[in-house]
Amino acid sequence: MAQAGILGYLFPRDAAALAALAEEAAESRVWAGIHYRSDIVAGAALGRAVVAKVINRARQDGSQ
Numbered sequence: 001m002a003q004a005g006i007l008g009y010l011f012p013r014d015a016a017a018l019a020a021l022a023e024e025a026a027e028s029r030v031w032a033g034i035h036y037r038s039d040i041v042a043g044a045a046l047g048r049a050v051v052a053k054v055i056n057r058a059r060q061d062g063s064q
Contacts, residue, residue, distance in 0.1 A: 001026070001047025002054075009055055022047075 004022035008015030026044065029035040035043075058064040 001044045002050040005047060005051030005056060009051070 001022050004018040026035075026040045030037055030040060032038075039047045055064075
């Protein structure tokens with residue numbers, strides 16, 4: 001999720017496709033029995049938080 005978020009920020013035209021791929025990858029882990037749905041929800045929330053921090057940092061230090 002975090003990778004898709006960062007790449008979606010850098011390549012806005014592809015953001016929806018990247019998000020869909022991330023969702024598909026997460027869902028595949030539920031179907032494979034590797035993770036529970038709650039793991040996916042928590043991981044997505046963590047990923048969004050990481051993306052927000054990275055983008056904020058990039059804007060502050062001018063590396064954007």
